[in-house]
Amino acid sequence: MSDRTKVVSPPASSSTPDKIKQFFEDRDWKFYCALAAGVTLAGAGAYYLTQPSSPPPKKKGSSSKKEVKSNKKAADAASRASAGAAAEEPKAATSTPAAASASNEAIDYATLADEAIEQLTSQERLKGAQTLKEKGNKLFGAKNYEEAVAAYTNAIRYKADPIYYSNRAACYSFLGQHDRVISDSNEALKLDPVYVKAINRRAQAYEKENQLNDALYDFTSVCILDGFKNDNAAKSMERLLKQVATTRAKEIMKAKTHRLPSNTYVNAYLDSFRPAKLELPTTTDETSGDYHFAKAYRAALDKDYTTALEASEKAVELGCSPAYLPAALNMKGTFVFLKGDTQGALECLNKAIELDPKYVQCYIKRSSIYIEQQDIASAFKEFEDAIAINASDPDAYYHRGQIHYISNNFEAAAKDYSESIKLDDSFLYAHVQLGVVQYKMGSVSSSMSTFKNTMKQFPNSADVHNYYGELLADQQKFEEAIEMFTKAIELDPKNPLPYINKAMLKFQLMAEADEAISLCKKALEADPACDAAVASLGQLYLERGEPIEALKCYELAIDLARTEPELEHAISYVEATKTQIRFAQDFPEAAAKLRNLRQ
Numbered sequence: 001m002s003d004r005t006k007v008v009s010p011p012a013s014s015s016t017p018d019k020i021k022q023f024f025e026d027r028d029w030k031f032y033c034a035l036a037a038g039v040t041l042a043g044a045g046a047y048y049l050t051q052p053s054s055p056p057p058k059k060k061g062s063s064s065k066k067e068v069k070s071n072k073k074a075a076d077a078a079s080r081a082s083a084g085a086a087a088e089e090p091k092a093a094t095s096t097p098a099a100a101s102a103s104n105e106a107i108d109y110a111t112l113a114d115e116a117i118e119q120l121t122s123q124e125r126l127k128g129a130q131t132l133k134e135k136g137n138k139l140f141g142a143k144n145y146e147e148a149v150a151a152y153t154n155a156i157r158y159k160a161d162p163i164y165y166s167n168r169a170a171c172y173s174f175l176g177q178h179d180r181v182i183s184d185s186n187e188a189l190k191l192d193p194v195y196v197k198a199i200n201r202r203a204q205a206y207e208k209e210n211q212l213n214d215a216l217y218d219f220t221s222v223c224i225l226d227g228f229k230n231d232n233a234a235k236s237m238e239r240l241l242k243q244v245a246t247t248r249a250k251e252i253m254k255a256k257t258h259r260l261p262s263n264t265y266v267n268a269y270l271d272s273f274r275p276a277k278l279e280l281p282t283t284t285d286e287t288s289g290d291y292h293f294a295k296a297y298r299a300a301l302d303k304d305y306t307t308a309l310e311a312s313e314k315a316v317e318l319g320c321s322p323a324y325l326p327a328a329l330n331m332k333g334t335f336v337f338l339k340g341d342t343q344g345a346l347e348c349l350n351k352a353i354e355l356d357p358k359y360v361q362c363y364i365k366r367s368s369i370y371i372e373q374q375d376i377a378s379a380f381k382e383f384e385d386a387i388a389i390n391a392s393d394p395d396a397y398y399h400r401g402q403i404h405y406i407s408n409n410f411e412a413a414a415k416d417y418s419e420s421i422k423l424d425d426s427f428l429y430a431h432v433q434l435g436v437v438q439y440k441m442g443s444v445s446s447s448m449s450t451f452k453n454t455m456k457q458f459p460n461s462a463d464v465h466n467y468y469g470e471l472l473a474d475q476q477k478f479e480e481a482i483e484m485f486t487k488a489i490e491l492d493p494k495n496p497l498p499y500i501n502k503a504m505l506k507f508q509l510m511a512e513a514d515e516a517i518s519l520c521k522k523a524l525e526a527d528p529a530c531d532a533a534v535a536s537l538g539q540l541y542l543e544r545g546e547p548i549e550a551l552k553c554y555e556l557a558i559d560l561a562r563t564e565p566e567l568e569h570a571i572s573y574v575e576a577t578k579t580q581i582r583f584a585q586d587f588p589e590a591a592a593k594l595r596n597l598r599q
């Protein structure tokens with residue numbers, strides 16, 4: 001069962017962002033890594049990749065077991081190589097004086113000219129290489145990195161061995177020459193593409209050189225190749241992912257123009273206020289503010305929010321008659337706020353309150369702005385003022401309940417929702433939220449009865465069916481939950497959320513990926529800007545092993561994101577997915593091995 005449905009989001013302003021945030025937090029990056037590489041974590045955990053060992057001893061004198069093993073491996077490889085070249089050996093041996101003397105006295109391998117090395121037998125060359133490498137390892141152990149570099153450089157003249165390059169890279173790393181670490185690691189990896197330690201070292205060098213995307217990719221590869229056992233690489237990967245995402249989110253935010261969020265989001269916010277009873281101006285004079293106010297008001301009722309925004313701006317610009325100006329300012333303030341311009345919104349609402357100090361709704365909307373700015377104290381102050389003006393305004397209690405709810409103060413929230421219902425029991429969302437908060441407090445039976453009564457009172461509400469479905473799913477009553485989502489879709493085909501919920505259940509319970517994807521696509525048709533639909537679709541593609549399609553979804557999620565945290569989440573998944581696609585291309589064998597292990 002998805003965690004997504006575990007926490008039910010309030011139908012108010014925080015609904016959509018909550019959902020998307022939750023979606024991204026549901027699964028950690030490892031899950032996505034594994035998916036895109038064609039692996040599940042369970043498989044990856046059991047898998048042990050045969051790796052080439054092993055860089056130089058880390059500490060002075062620590063001639064570790066690994067080192068011995070690597071010598072043995074190298075020797076094995078060398079004996080295989082020399083067996084192949086056996087026919088040429090006698091000729092080489094007779095024609096080189098240096099080689100002839102090798103058996104009798106120690107050769108100074110370091111000073112032997114390249115031409116002379118070429119004349120050696122492969123066994124002699126190997127001996128030279130190993131002698132020099134051991135010398136390098138000793139120097140390395142003694143922290144004499146410059147000389148160790150020279151020794152490895154000489155060893156490489158005898159044999160192009162990934163270990164020698166990697167060891168020399170380790171020296172460069174201590175010498176702070178990160179560009180050389182990168183080029184030596186590249187050489188090592190040309191010879192042995194799955195040399196995890198070389199990848200890891202290159203990752204660190206990339207990070208030092210501030211090539212963060214490359215570092216991220218390398219750390220990710222280390223994580224996967226090491227079967228997710230390398231904690232340091234995992235931590236580095238998470239850190240870099242965060243860093244890359246934060247940096248890019250900041251850049252994007254700077255360039256992003258304010259625009260209205262998805263219709264689902266706007267609906268949820270507007271629906272959290274009881275509809276006002278207002279006689280609209282009837283003027284047909286298109287040069288008057290009143291005309292545009294009426295136009296904006298009707299457009300909002302028709303859910304044409306772009307028109308509503310523009311017309312309300314026009315109304316304020318042209319100026320309305322005193323009877324309508326506060327309402328016009330309220331409307332413009334609301335849409336400007338939804339567009340993300342909190343300063344502009346505050347100005348409108350302040351002016352509306354100046355003109356009509358008893359305009360309770362404007363106080364509540366100001367509190368929404370403070371919540372978005374995470375200024376909870378100022379938000380509560382607005383409610384104090386609102387309730388002082390009119391202690392029997394149900395909206396004030398409902399919205400104060402919402403703040404208690406997001407602050408996890410469930411009892412206070414329940415009290416406010418109940419008060420709101422007592423004052424006006426015709427407002428659907430107060431009932432829904434009461435049911436949700438009862439559930440959160442563990443009073444499952446009161447919650448269920450609240451929902452049942454609410455469904456009786458509002459039989460045609462898609463929202464109540466959808467939220468009830470989520471609670472049923474949380475209680476593992478999957479059949480009933482699916483029924484509720486289906487009913488919700490029937491009642492309001494324009495509401496994307498029940499499609500997404502149904503899709504996730506269909507996928508997780510019945511493994512019906514195709515149907516799940518088609519449901520998510522319907523959600524997107526219903527609301528093309530629905531970020532939750534895009535994110536769910538991405539997850540489904542990833543689970544079905546289609547990372548390229550998933551990537552498209554996450555890129556769309558970047559476009560749709562409105563706040564910096566949302567952007568960061570979306571960017572993280574774009575980067576993680578990209579990295580994984582690249583991994584599957586660069587390491588097809590490793591990816592395939594991991595895939596097989598899953599079966």
Ligand SMILES: *[C@@H]1O[C@H](CO)[C@@H](O)[C@H](O)[C@H]1NC(C)=O
Nearest residue numbers: 358389390391392393394395
């Ligand atoms: C207080 O709010 C209620 C509900 O909106 C309304 O019916 C009532 O007239 C308001 N009272 C005052 C004094 O504005």
